[in-house]
Amino acid sequence: MDGGFTDIEARLARLRGGQLPETYDARKIAALAGNPGCRRRSVLDAAAVEKRRVASYIGFPAPFGQSPFAMARESAFQAQVKDNGAMELLALLREVLGLDLAEAHYDDLGDVAGNVNQGLRYAHTRQVLTAVPQRRGTMFDHPLLRFRVAGRHAYLQPDLVAFRHDATFHVVMVRSFPVIDGQADSSGVAAAAIQSAVFVLALRDLLAGAGLDGDAMVHHETVLVTPRDFANQPVASLLDVRKQLATVRRQVARMDRVEDIIAPLPGDLTFDLDADDKGVPRRRPGDLADAVGCVPASYSPECLGACEMCFFCREEASEHGDTGVLGKAVREDLGGIESVARALRLARGQGPGPVPPDLAEAATIVRRAARLRGEAMAGDGAVPGHGAVPGAGTVINEGTGAS
Amino acid sequence: MDETVEELEERITALRAGVRRAVLDGDGPLAGALRRDLRHAERAWDAALDSASTDSASTDSASTAWPGTDAGDAAAPVRPGVMHVPSARDPAGPGAEPGLGDGRGRGALLPLREQVHEALSLLQVPAAPRLIATVHEAFFALAFPTARLTSLRRDEERSFRSAPFARPYYICAALSADYLAPSRGLLAISTWPAERRIIGSLSPRVDFLVSAINVARAIEQVPEPVPAARALLSRFAANVRGSSGAGGRSFGPAGRIDPQVVIRAAQAELEVHAEEDQRTRAGAARRARDQLDDAQQLFGAGIRRPRSGEDDEDEDEDGRPGRKAAGGR
Numbered sequence: 001m002d003g004g005f006t007d008i009e010a011r012l013a014r015l016r017g018g019q020l021p022e023t024y025d026a027r028k029i030a031a032l033a034g035n036p037g038c039r040r041r042s043v044l045d046a047a048a049v050e051k052r053r054v055a056s057y058i059g060f061p062a063p064f065g066q067s068p069f070a071m072a073r074e075s076a077f078q079a080q081v082k083d084n085g086a087m088e089l090l091a092l093l094r095e096v097l098g099l100d101l102a103e104a105h106y107d108d109l110g111d112v113a114g115n116v117n118q119g120l121r122y123a124h125t126r127q128v129l130t131a132v133p134q135r136r137g138t139m140f141d142h143p144l145l146r147f148r149v150a151g152r153h154a155y156l157q158p159d160l161v162a163f164r165h166d167a168t169f170h171v172v173m174v175r176s177f178p179v180i181d182g183q184a185d186s187s188g189v190a191a192a193a194i195q196s197a198v199f200v201l202a203l204r205d206l207l208a209g210a211g212l213d214g215d216a217m218v219h220h221e222t223v224l225v226t227p228r229d230f231a232n233q234p235v236a237s238l239l240d241v242r243k244q245l246a247t248v249r250r251q252v253a254r255m256d257r258v259e260d261i262i263a264p265l266p267g268d269l270t271f272d273l274d275a276d277d278k279g280v281p282r283r284r285p286g287d288l289a290d291a292v293g294c295v296p297a298s299y300s301p302e303c304l305g306a307c308e309m310c311f312f313c314r315e316e317a318s319e320h321g322d323t324g325v326l327g328k329a330v331r332e333d334l335g336g337i338e339s340v341a342r343a344l345r346l347a348r349g350q351g352p353g354p355v356p357p358d359l360a361e362a363a364t365i366v367r368r369a370a371r372l373r374g375e376a377m378a379g380d381g382a383v384p385g386h387g388a389v390p391g392a393g394t395v396i397n398e399g400t401g402a403s
Numbered sequence: 404m405d406e407t408v409e410e411l412e413e414r415i416t417a418l419r420a421g422v423r424r425a426v427l428d429g430d431g432p433l434a435g436a437l438r439r440d441l442r443h444a445e446r447a448w449d450a451a452l453d454s455a456s457t458d459s460a461s462t463d464s465a466s467t468a469w470p471g472t473d474a475g476d477a478a479a480p481v482r483p484g485v486m487h488v489p490s491a492r493d494p495a496g497p498g499a500e501p502g503l504g505d506g507r508g509r510g511a512l513l514p515l516r517e518q519v520h521e522a523l524s525l526l527q528v529p530a531a532p533r534l535i536a537t538v539h540e541a542f543f544a545l546a547f548p549t550a551r552l553t554s555l556r557r558d559e560e561r562s563f564r565s566a567p568f569a570r571p572y573y574i575c576a577a578l579s580a581d582y583l584a585p586s587r588g589l590l591a592i593s594t595w596p597a598e599r600r601i602i603g604s605l606s607p608r609v610d611f612l613v614s615a616i617n618v619a620r621a622i623e624q625v626p627e628p629v630p631a632a633r634a635l636l637s638r639f640a641a642n643v644r645g646s647s648g649a650g651g652r653s654f655g656p657a658g659r660i661d662p663q664v665v666i667r668a669a670q671a672e673l674e675v676h677a678e679e680d681q682r683t684r685a686g687a688a689r690r691a692r693d694q695l696d697d698a699q700q701l702f703g704a705g706i707r708r709p710r711s712g713e714d715d716e717d718e719d720e721d722g723r724p725g726r727k728a729a730g731g732r
Contacts, residue, residue, distance in 0.1 A: 079533075083531065083533060083534070084531070084534060084607075084611045084614070084639075084642075085606075085607025085608045085609075085610060085611040086607065087608075087611050087639070087642035088641075088642055090608065090642070091641070091642045091644070094644065101644065101672060101675050102675050102676065104605060104608035104672075104676060105604040105605050105608070106604060106605075106607040106608060107604045108586075108587060110587065111587065112582070113579070113582035113584035113704070114584050114585065114703075136604070136679075137604060
């Protein structure tokens with residue numbers, strides 16, 4: 001076991017090359033959970049490669065996750081709800097969690113006597129949170145948790161953890177996207193739910209490590225605090241993250257098998273930029289792009305909002321005519337057929353050789369779809385069988401619906 | 404006169420920056436010329452101010468003076484060390500138009516530390532820069548950028564360490580009850596009892612309730628509170644259980660929040676927390692007195708390093724007036 005772990009570590013270190021390892025955070029786990037089939041992201045994240053740097057070096061910089069306005073907005077909103085002894089947050093938590101009037105404690109775990117060292121903060125968080133059932137406490141600001149992912153510990157910092165009189169912890173997330181008329185941006189909520197699930201698991205780990213019943217003590221309902229409508233007034237909602245907990249657990253289990261993904265890759269593969277003393281990369285960009293291309297990706301338009309490699313993968317996917325370019329729904333409808341050209345050939349019965357057995361079902365579906373489309377288009381006087389790509393997608397949807 | 408006080412202030416600021424750059428670049432002749440301009444501008448500023456208000460003749464350049472770079476300027480007038488009682492000073496009252504030249508002008512003459520002192524004296528509890536600035540804007544008709552407060556505590560500490568207890572008060576830190584380290588981002592006044600400057604886990608809430616009560620009381624004494632003051636009270640009221648919402652109980656005749664309701668509600672919650680909080684604070688204060696030296700009792704145990712270069716720059720701007728004011732007394 002130990003030996004295998006070291007091998008994997010060494011292999012990941014070789015993939016990373018001379019770059020500084022990038023920390024693993026809740027966002028990465030959430031992004032991977034959104035696209036679990038992407039081996040490229042699994043490998044790059046497991047090897048702690050700085051994807052932003054790699055992407056811009058190979059000519060596909062992604063202006064992703066960097067909006068200083070959004071970040072400033074979020075930290076201003078966080079500061080607002082935590083101002084004055086977290087007065088706004090406490091009012092909300094009293095409402096959604098039914099806290100007693102006496103439960104108004106606030107502990108800032110953001111530093112230990114002015115020291116912000118992560119190891120020290122984690123130890124302090126552990127000491128304080130595991131002692132909570134005996135001593136009193138309600139709101140714990142900036143706790144630092146640890147989560148084991150792909151063979152390494154990642155430090156995670158939830159916005160706040162609340163403790164209630166019935167001995168349960170609730171993870172609190174503060175996000176700056178608004179809830180308008182009771183409706184929030186679904187992708188924002190989904191990301192927040194996944195991230196809070198990661199925090200729940202990390203907190204359960206921490207308590208379990210101290211011999212406490214973490215599963216029972218950390219509630220699967222987390223609190224999401226967002227601005228209401230178009231003002232800055234915060235509103236809290238409860239999020240049930242049981243589904244996300246299962247997803248994250250499954251993801252993490254997969255990530256621990258990152259060796260299976262690495263095994264078929266060439267032994268000398270590396271994403272090193274080969275930087276000189278001054279940090280200037282010396283590797284040929286094309287060479288690095290080839291290396292990245294060695295690991296298969298699973299591109300879909302959703303990647304554009306979640307992954308630094310998205311533009312590279314999109315370019316690659318459209319060159320290959322991957323079905324994923326048309327969206328996840330089309331890719332799933334075409335189950336198993338990887339490229340648009342192949343789907344069209346199968347639909348017209350032009351495939352080279354007989355249809356392989358694993359594609360037989362998909363082939364039947366696209367043929368039926370093509371026939372239906374042909375009939376429909378013939379009524380309109382159009383030429384059957386020569387639809388443009390988006391049209392093919394639409395018809396196939398109709399076809400599967402009919403079958 | 405050619406320029407208004409505000410224009411002169413802008414020019415003085417620009418000139419000071421120019422002097423600093425010239426001195427740092429080692430350009431003596433340029434620095435000398437700029438300093439001459441600066442002195443002219445400052446004199447013009449004094450004159451403009453004197454003619455603008457005869458009763459507030461006491462001018463003060465200590466808040467922004469640069470004794471280090473402008474050592475030759477011995478003519479800088481020293482403001483008399485008046486202690487201001489916040490409730491007695493009321494620029495927003497009927498005698499003065501809130502937000503107009505007179506109130507603003509007078510506020511701007513106070514050094515930053517005295518403005519902070521005014522706001523903290525009203526609140527009577529340790530507070531974060533943002534709240535201090537809001538309170539000052541609401542009751543003293545002047546807002547100041549919170550960024551300037553980041554270095555204030557460090558300047559005060561430096562001043563205290565070089566000449567302990569030389570000033571009547573210092574803007575100091577609140578101490579965390581566990582490690583007696585400076586509590587993040589909170590400012591306090593050194594003349595308060597140690598118990599009040601200790602932050603236990605209930606203290607943030609207790610301090611919030613106390614400041615809600617004090618803000619409500621201050622508003623009661625003002626016949627026509629400015630919108631900023633009312634906004635502050637309603638924000639506080641919204642977060643004290645029983646002081647807002649249902650049935651409009653908290654609203655007075657003009658549809659405004661009734662300070663008395665806020666005070667009663669805050670006091671009711673305060674009673675729930677007071678004993679436990681007091682116990683924590685008293686214990687920690689005892690420890691602080693036993694274990695820490697004078698400077699640590701005010702500014703906290705543990706080492707705090709500046710976190711960014713920006714802070715260091717601020718330090719230069721605010722650090723010097725601090726020393727000058729100390730020497731002037």
